[in-house]
Structures are given as C-alpha cells and as structure tokens.
Amino acid sequence: MIDRVALFVTCLADTLFPNAGKATVTVLERLGIEVVFPPDQTCCGQMHGNSGYPAEATALARRFVDVFGGFDAIVTPSGSCAAQVREHFGDLLGGNDRGVPGRTWELSQFLTGVLGLEDVGSTFEGTVAYHPTCHSLRLLRVGDAPLRLLRAVPGVDLRELPDAEECCGFGGTFAVKNADVSTAMLDEKIAAITASGAENVCACDSSCLMHIGGGLRRRGVPVRPIHLAEILAS
Amino acid sequence: MTHSSLDPAAARDARPESFPHAATGALANHQVRANIRHATTSIRRKRAGVVAEVPDWELLRAAGAAIKDETLASLDAVLIELEASIQAAGGTVHWARDAAEANEIVVGLVRAEGAEEVVKVKSLATDEIRLNEALEGAGIRPIETDLAELIVQLAGERPSHLLVPAIHKNRVEIRDLFRERLGRPDLSDDPTELAEAARLHLREAFLRARVAISGANFAAADTGTICVVESEGNGRMCTTLPDVLITVMGIEKAIPRFRDLEVFLQLLPRSSTGERMNPYTSLWTGVCEGDGPHAFHLVLLDAGRTRVLADPAGRPALRCIRCSACINVCPVYRQTGGHAYHSPYAGPIGAILAPQLLGEEGAVASLPFASSLCGACYDVCPVLIDIPSILVHERGKAVARERSGIEGRSLKVLGKAFATRAGYERAQRLGRKLQRPLARDGWIAHFPPGPLGAWGRSRDLPALPAQTFREWWESRDEPA
Ligand code: SF4
Numbered sequence: 001m002i003d004r005v006a007l008f009v010t011c012l013a014d015t016l017f018p019n020a021g022k023a024t025v026t027v028l029e030r031l032g033i034e035v036v037f038p039p040d041q042t043c044c045g046q047m048h049g050n051s052g053y054p055a056e057a058t059a060l061a062r063r064f065v066d067v068f069g070g071f072d073a074i075v076t077p078s079g080s081c082a083a084q085v086r087e088h089f090g091d092l093l094g095g096n097d098r099g100v101p102g103r104t105w106e107l108s109q110f111l112t113g114v115l116g117l118e119d120v121g122s123t124f125e126g127t128v129a130y131h132p133t134c135h136s137l138r139l140l141r142v143g144d145a146p147l148r149l150l151r152a153v154p155g156v157d158l159r160e161l162p163d164a165e166e167c168c169g170f171g172g173t174f175a176v177k178n179a180d181v182s183t184a185m186l187d188e189k190i191a192a193i194t195a196s197g198a199e200n201v202c203a204c205d206s207s208c209l210m211h212i213g214g215g216l217r218r219r220g221v222p223v224r225p226i227h228l229a230e231i232l233a234s
Numbered sequence: 235m236t237h238s239s240l241d242p243a244a245a246r247d248a249r250p251e252s253f254p255h256a257a258t259g260a261l262a263n264h265q266v267r268a269n270i271r272h273a274t275t276s277i278r279r280k281r282a283g284v285v286a287e288v289p290d291w292e293l294l295r296a297a298g299a300a301i302k303d304e305t306l307a308s309l310d311a312v313l314i315e316l317e318a319s320i321q322a323a324g325g326t327v328h329w330a331r332d333a334a335e336a337n338e339i340v341v342g343l344v345r346a347e348g349a350e351e352v353v354k355v356k357s358l359a360t361d362e363i364r365l366n367e368a369l370e371g372a373g374i375r376p377i378e379t380d381l382a383e384l385i386v387q388l389a390g391e392r393p394s395h396l397l398v399p400a401i402h403k404n405r406v407e408i409r410d411l412f413r414e415r416l417g418r419p420d421l422s423d424d425p426t427e428l429a430e431a432a433r434l435h436l437r438e439a440f441l442r443a444r445v446a447i448s449g450a451n452f453a454a455a456d457t458g459t460i461c462v463v464e465s466e467g468n469g470r471m472c473t474t475l476p477d478v479l480i481t482v483m484g485i486e487k488a489i490p491r492f493r494d495l496e497v498f499l500q501l502l503p504r505s506s507t508g509e510r511m512n513p514y515t516s517l518w519t520g521v522c523e524g525d526g527p528h529a530f531h532l533v534l535l536d537a538g539r540t541r542v543l544a545d546p547a548g549r550p551a552l553r554c555i556r557c558s559a560c561i562n563v564c565p566v567y568r569q570t571g572g573h574a575y576h577s578p579y580a581g582p583i584g585a586i587l588a589p590q591l592l593g594e595e596g597a598v599a600s601l602p603f604a605s606s607l608c609g610a611c612y613d614v615c616p617v618l619i620d621i622p623s624i625l626v627h628e629r630g631k632a633v634a635r636e637r638s639g640i641e642g643r644s645l646k647v648l649g650k651a652f653a654t655r656a657g658y659e660r661a662q663r664l665g666r667k668l669q670r671p672l673a674r675d676g677w678i679a680h681f682p683p684g685p686l687g688a689w690g691r692s693r694d695l696p697a698l699p700a701q702t703f704r705e706w707w708e709s710r711d712e713p714a
Contacts, residue, residue, distance in 0.1 A: 009703050011652065015662050016696060018703035037707050042652040048645055050607055052629030056649030063653065138609035139622075167565045171606025173641065176688040178604060180258045183692040184569040185606070214693035217677060 002114060004034040006071035008064075008085075008104070010078045010206070011043035017206040023233035024077045024107055030121055030233075031111075040067045045092075046084035051173050054092065061085075061092045069098040075110045077229045079136025079204040082106035087139050106136060107229055108145040108204055119152040124234040128226075129161040129198035131189070131212065133205040137165060146204055146228050153231060159198040166192075170211035186215045193223055200226045252600040256574035263571075266402045270394075270571045273401045274562045280508025281559055281614070288504065297497045299618040302553035305489055306543060312455045312488045313534065319458025323520020325530040333363035336535050340365060340447065340480055341372045343531055347478050349374065349445045353436075355462060355469040356380035357449025358556060359482045359535055361393060361578035362591070365447070376447070377439045379468040381432050388415040394572030395561060395580065402571050436468060446472040446527070450483040451502070451555065453532070454492040459519045460532070461495060463502060463512045470516050479518075479527040484535050486543075486552040498555060501616035505557035538591040547627040551586045553617040558583075560611035560621060566604055575601060582611035586624040589632075602628035640684060659704070666698045673697035 005028060009021040028035050045060030064085065068074045076082050085104040089097045111117050130150060136142045150156050169175065169185025176182075189212060193201050201216075201223055203209050213225035260266070285291055305312050317327040330336035344352055352369065354360065354376050366376045366387075378387040382400040386393050389411055395401040400408070409423040418431050448469065452461040460481055462469050473479055489498070503512040521530050542548055561567050561581030572580035576597035577588035585605055588598040602625050611621040633642060651657040672678045676697050681690030689695060701709075 011658070014703040015665065016698055018699060018701060018706055021703035022706060037704070039704060039707075040655045042655065042658040043648075045652075048649055050626055050629075051641070051645060052602075052626065052631075052633035053642075053645050053649065054630050056645065059649065060652055134606070134608035134610075138613055165610075167606050167608035167610070169565070169606060171608070173685075174603065174606045175693075176685040177641075178254050178257065178566070179688040179691055180254065180261055181566055181569050181604075182606070184261055185565050186692065210696065211693065214689075214695050217694040218679070218692060 002073045003032065004036065004071075005073045005075045005110070006036045006038055006068055008041055008044070008068065008074050008076040008081065009037070010076055010081045012210070013077060013206050016210065017227065020077045020206050020227040020229050023227065023229035024075070026233035027107070027111075027120055027122075027229060028075065031115065031117070036071070038067050038071075044081045044084045046081055046088075047172050049084060049088055049092070057088075058092045061089045061097075065089070065093065065096075065098050065100045068100055068104070072103060073110070073114065074100065074104040075107055076104065077107045077204070077227060078206060079106045079133050079140050079142060080207060082109070083135045083139040106140055106142060106204060107232075108136075108149055109140070109142050111232075112145040112148060118148045120149065120232050122153045122232045122234050123155050124153050124231050125155045126200050127157045127159050127198040128200045128202050128231065129159045129193055129196040130164070131161060131168065131193075131201055131203045131208065132164055133203050133208045134167050136204045142204065146202075149228065149232060150202065153234075156231065159196040161196045161198075161201075162192045163188075164192075168208050168212050170208050172207075175211060183215075186211065190215055190219060190221060194221060198223065200224045200231075202226050202228055202231060204228050251576050251597040253574055253576075253604040254600060256576060257570045257604070260570040260574045265404070266571055267569065269404050270401055271568060273395075274568055277508055278559075278562045281505060281562065284504045284508050284510055285614075287510075288500070294497060294501055295616055295618050298501050298555070298616055299550075299553060301489060301494050301497060302555075302617055303550075306486065306549060306552055309485060309488070309543065312490055313485055315490075316453055316455040316458060316488050317534075319455060320520055320530075320532055321458075323458045324522075325458065325520040325532060328531060328533045330533055330535050330537070332537050333535075336363050336482060336533050336537070337365055337368035339531075339533050340482065341368055341374065343478070343480055344369070344374050344445050345372065347445050349443075349478075351375040351377060351439070351443065352445045352447050353377050353379050353439055353443040353472050353476065354383075355446070355448035355464065355472045356383045357447070357482060358578055359449045359484050360447065362484075363482070363535065363537065365482065377436075377443075379436050379439070379472055380464070381429060381466060381468075384432055384436070385411060388412075392573065393578065395558065402573070436471075440468075440471045440475050443472075443476045445478045445480065446476040447480045447482065448473060450481050450487050450532075452495060452498060453483060453488050454495065455488055455490050457492045457519055459492055459517050461499075462516045463499075463514070464516070465507065465513045467514050470514050473516050473518060474526045477527055478529045478531070480531045480533065482533045482535060484537070485539050486554075502555055502557055505555075505559040505614065505616040538593070542587075542590045545590070548586070548590050548624055550619045551583070551590060551624055553619055554583055554587065555617060556583075557616055559614040559616065560619075563610040563614050564605075565608060565610065566606065575604070577601070582621045582625075583619075586619075586621055586628060589628055599632060602632060644685075662698075662702055666700075669698055 013020045045057035049057035168189040169182040209225040385400040405423045503509045567581040585601040651661040678695040
C-alpha cells in the first residue's frame with residue numbers, strides 16, 4: 001500500500017493553473033497519503049519532444065529522472081505529461097530511466113488503478129461534461145477511470161458529450177502553427193459542449209482545458225472549464 | 235500572425251502552398267467541408283462496426299505489420315524474386331528510379347503499341363508520378379475508369395482522398411459536371427442515373443482500348459501474382475479486356491508469399507470501406523494464352539522509397555496498405571479535406587509519407603506539423619504504423635534543417651531555463667512581469683502579433699495568477 005507520493009505538478013499547472021495542483025494535494029491528503037513536492041522539478045519536456053526538439057526533451061527527461069528517481073510513486077494531474085514520462089522517456093533515455101516511467105501515474109489512474117478507489121470522499125453540485133483528452137485516452141489509456149471517479153461523486157450530474165473522443169484542436173504548438181484548423185476543431189468541440197447542456201467541462205489535462213476555456217470565454221459561452229482534481233477536491 | 239524573413243519556420247508556414255496557408259483557404263469552402271464531414275463520419279462508423287466483429291483483429295494487425303516489416307527488411311531479395319516469378323510467367327519487369335523514368339517507360343510501352351488512348355484503374359502511384367500529365371504530353375489520352383477518378387478527371391481537379399477521390403463533390407455538382415462534359419443535358423442528380431451515364435461512357439472506352447494501366451495493392455514474390463482491389467468492377471475490365479496491361483507499383487507493395495494475402499485481404503476492406511469482403515479482387519500472374527492481355531509489364535517504382543527505407547524511424551510508413559482509415563478519423567483532414575496537403579497522399583499518412591517521398595522542400599515541408607498528435611490514426615491503422623511518433627521524428631528533421639526562428643529560439647531558451655530550478659523560477663517571475671500590460675480581470679484577450687497573436691485570433695488566455703503552485707506550497711510549509 002502506497003502512503004507517500006511525490007507530486008509532479010507540471011510546469012503548466014505550477015505556473016498557470018495552481019488550483020489543479022492544490023486540488024490534487026487536497027484529494028491525496030484526504031486519503032491519508034503524504035504528498036511530497038520536490039522543489040527542483042521543472043518540466044517533463046513534452047512540448048520540446050512533440051515540437052521536434054529531441055535534445056532538449058532528453059535533457060529535461062534526464063532531469064526529471066534525477067529529481068524523481070528516489071520515489072516509489074510519482075503522481076501528476078496531467079494525462080499528457082504522464083504519457084510523456086511513461087511512453088516516451090524509455091526511448092529518449094535509451095532505457096536509463098531508473099524505472100521512473102513505471103512509477104509515474106496520472107491522478108485518475110493512480111486513484112483507481114493503484115489505490116483501487118472510486119469514491120474519494122468528494123461532493124459537488126452541478127452538471128458536468130467529461131472531455132477525454134487525446135493523450136490520456138489514446139497514449140496513456142486511462143480508459144473510463146476519470147468517468148468512474150466522476151460517477152462516484154454525489155451531486156455530479158454527468159452529461160453526455162457528443163463525439164467526446166474528438167480532439168479539441170490544442171496539440172501544443174499546433175494551436176498556433178495551424179491556428180485556423182485548430183480553431184475549426186475547437187469550434188466543433190465547443191458546439192458539442194454546448195449541446196451537452198453541462199455547466200462544467202471537465203478533463204485531466206490543464207493544457208486542453210486552457211484551450212477549451214480560452215475558446216469558451218472568447219465566444220461568451222458560460223461553461224466553466226474544470227480539472228478533474230478540482231471536482232474530486234470539492 | 236506576422237512572418238519576419240528572419241523566421242524560417244514562419245516563412246515555411248506562410249508559403250502559399252504550405253499546409254497552414256492552404257488549409258485556411260480550404261476552411262472557407264463550407265460545402266466541401268460539409269461533404270467531407272458527412273462522408274468520413276459514415277465511413278468511420280462502418281469501419282468501427284465491422285472491425286469490432288473480428289475477435290482476433292489485434293492479432294491480424296500485428297501479423298500485417300510483421301509481414302510488412304519482414305518484407306522491408308529484405309526488400310532487395312523479395313523484389314528480385316518477384317521479378318523472376320513474373321518473367322517465368324511471361325511478364326516483363328521494368329525498374330524505375332524516379333517518376334521521370336517511370337513515366338518514360340510507360341509512354342514508351344504505349345507508343346510501341348501504337349495506341350492513342352489508355353484506360354486506367356485508379357492508382358495512387360500513377361497520381362504520385364503524374365503519369366496522366368506525361369501521357370497527355372506525349373499525345374496519349376488517359377481515361378480514368380473508376381467513377382470517382384473519372385469525376386475528378388472530368389473536372390480537371392486532383393483527387394482529395396485516397397479511396398474516395400471525389401469526396402469533396404456532392405451529387406448536384408457531379409450532375410452539372412456530367413451534363414457538361416459527357417454531353418448529357420438530360421441527367422438528374424439521381425445516383426443510379428449518374429452511375430449509368432458514367433458506365434455508358436466508360437463501356438465504349440473499354441471496348442476500344444488496347445492498353446490499360448493499373449496500380450497494384452500487393453504483389454506476391456513467390457508466385458509473381460499481382461493483386462488489385464477495387465469496388466466497381468471497372469478495374470477488372472481494364473485488367474482483362476485490353477491487349478497490353480501495364481502495372482505501375484511502388485516497390486514497397488511487394489509481399490513475400492501469396493498466402494500473405496490471407497492477412498491483408500482481411501485487414502484492407504474492413505479498414506478502408508468498412509466492408510467485410512472486398513467486392514472485386516483481381517489477381518493475375520503474368521500472361522495466359524487466349525485469356526486476357528497478351529503482354530504484361532510491371533514497372534517497379536522507387537521514387538524516394540529506398541531513402542525512406544534507410545531511416546529506421548521513418549521506415550514503418552512503408553508498411554502502409556493505403557486503406558485510408560487514418561484519413562477518415564483524422565480531425566485535421568475532417569476540417570480541410572485533401573487538397574490542402576498538396577500531395578496525392580493526404581491526411582496522417584500523407585503527413586508522414588509525402589515529406590519522406592517527395593523530398594523535404596516545397597509544399598510538403600509543413601506537413602509534419604499539420605497534426606495535433608491526437609493519435610486517432612494510430613488507433614485505426616491496420617498495420618500498426620505509429621504515425622504520431624513518425625510525425626514527431628519528421629518535425630525533428632525539419633527543425634534540424636532550418637536556422638532557428640522565433641519558435642526555435644523560444645523553445646531553446648525555455649529548454650535552458652527549465653534545466654535549473656533557479657532558471658525556471660526566474661522564467662515564471664519574468665512571465666508575470668511581461669504579461670502586466672496585457673492582462674485584465676485575470677485574462678488576456680488582446681495579444682501582440684506573433685505566436686501569441688495566432689492563439690488570440692480565436693481564444694483568450696488565462697493570465698498568470700499572482701502565486702504559483704510552488705509559492706503556495708512554500709507558504710503552506712511556513713509555520714502559521
Ligand atoms: S497509414 Fe495505416 S491507416 Fe493510414 S492508409 Fe496506411 S495502412 Fe491505412
């Protein structure tokens with residue numbers, strides 16, 4: 001039984017979405033787990049890796065392994081960062097990864113898969129549409145773990161998101177390099193969110209929520225982007 | 235977005251034929267987008283249904299990938315065996331280093347026959363080498379016999395989809411085209427009537443034609459058997475009626491054994507058209523006296539394939555069996571259609587294959603960036619091509635080729651900053667300072683030009699909050 005985890009908060013949540021990080025701490029501590037935050041952590045290198053800068057991505061991967069190598073479990077509130085560590089570190093580091101990829105968990109996978117929990121003692125009031133982010137779904141394969149957690153929260157009224165598995169159009173630098181296509185994809189996602197009738201759109205990645213949330217605000221759509229951890233922390 | 239001449243990455247993306255630029259044009263065509271959305275939605279639903287029926291689908295995919303990898307690992311030997319088998323069956327094999335050589339060979343063969351027109355089976359390889367243009371240049375009239383290809387040809391366009399070349403056209407547009415180009419002002423937009431008009435037009439061509447040109451889906455090295463898979467039966471007319479049959483095939487279409495077809499003929503129809511079994515599968519081995527063409531020529535096309543083969547990370551792209559499943563699930567293709575790719579290979583497979591095959595300059599250089607890396611393509615690929623990883627690999631090659639522009643410099647600076655805690659925390663504080671003139675009510679809604687401006691065309695951005703997570707964590711540690 002794991003009773004102590006290192007939190008990899010991700011550079012994006014650290015800098016721009018601290019509430020996702022704080023909520024992750026709240027949930028884990030509520031379950032009696034000691035949370036350690038190694039302050040030397042920075043970034044997993046996903047953006048560099050995906051944009052075609054393998055040297056920089058490798059350096060950041062090496063740093064990640066140095067910082068987190070001593071922990072039995074590393075938990076992060078990001079599907080895409082967890083996927084970067086679990087799916088790409090092995091290749092980037094030529095196997096010199098100290099087993100870190102196998103011990104790194106996205107929050108919903110950690111709660112359901114490692115701890116075997118669905119009800120984590122949350123309560124929430126509101127309608128929620130869940131957007132499965134691409135990397136959590138197809139690279140990390142979280143499956144329905146986030147949905148099972150959401151279903152176990154009293155007060156969460158889950159609404160079906162049409163074509164839920166379609167990409168929101170973020171894709172890191174894709175959103176600016178191919179801004180018009182990215183926007184067309186976002187428009188479809190926002191139409192689906194609107195059609196769901198939910199007041200909240202929930203995901204396991206702050207980056208996709210930043211994209212969807214920025215689009216919702218620009219279009220004046222009164223739907224709130226909310227990280228899964230924030231619902232679970234309520 | 236401004237594009238300074240100092241920024242090669244931006245300059246690449248700003249070229250009129252670059253993907254971002256062409257995509258912007260394509261997005262404005264709402265009719266085409268609606269057609270594509272409609273067609274891809276129904277094909278992907280069909281595919282998902284018939285794939286779910288096969289209990290050993292994952293094993294089939296693994297087998298398909300393994301056979302292709304085995305072939306690619308010994309392609310030289312497989313091709314020589316294929317050549318020997320075809321010669322033994324009375325056929326002739328020609329080797330073409332590039333498009334020009336292949337076109338020259340085909341034109342020479344048609345001329346030797348004294349033919350002034352040829353009937354064609356839909357073929358990507360001949361699209362790739364622009365054979366029709368070469369034939370027309372030599373005074374030979376190519377007649378496409380696949381209904382959709384015929385439509386595209388009559389419209390003077392280029393195909394927009396691997397298997398559904400006219401996916402960008404709806405039936406009213408097709409009716410108007412036929413009324414004009416087939417001299418049938420009486421036609422309605424009833425699909426049966428349209429198909430019948432095309433059939434009448436083509437039937438005459440089949441009966442006249444002395445030479446036919448096809449591509450190949452597979453070529454079995456052990457028996458020398460060529461396999462063409464199609465839906466309409468026109469291909470079979472082409473491969474049986476004329477005197478001379480010329481097949482143009484990329485070298486990666488060879489498979490070691492006839493019995494390997496067992497795997498591919500299960501994978502292909504379910505992945506491509508969502509059918510359990512393919513309607514017309516034509517197989518022929520050389521020539522047969524008194525039956526079918528009396529001469530058969532196979533033109534083996536390299537045109538960049540050996541270069542792809544030499545790169546282990548890009549190589550799996552050569553496994554592709556052109557089923558188009560990746561295209562049908564691609565959210566980028568769904569918005570833009572195929573023409574924005576400026577290549578016969580569109581969608582995810584186009585984005586990894588075209589830059590490798592057609593060279594890294596020009597129109598296709600921006601293709602590896604034309605993806606959000608959502609991974610839907612990899613999930614459906616029947617031969618397990620990890621398209622997102624190859625996209626990333628190709629991006630790395632593009633980045634390494636260029637002087638670093640704004641993006642390159644920013645990512646390098648960030649990479650350096652993130653190498654130490656002090657540098658990272660400095661970057662966080664700097665970000666907070668720099669955003670001050672832009673942020674209002676916790677959001678940034680107006681942006682300077684450049685990458686931020688591209689974001690801001692359709693999205694706001696949350697402002698950096700006053701306290702980072704790590705600052706909060708430290709404050710929490712302090713005794714109250
Ligand atoms: S890459 Fe895979 S899914 Fe795409 S066309 Fe080729 S075989 Fe089909």
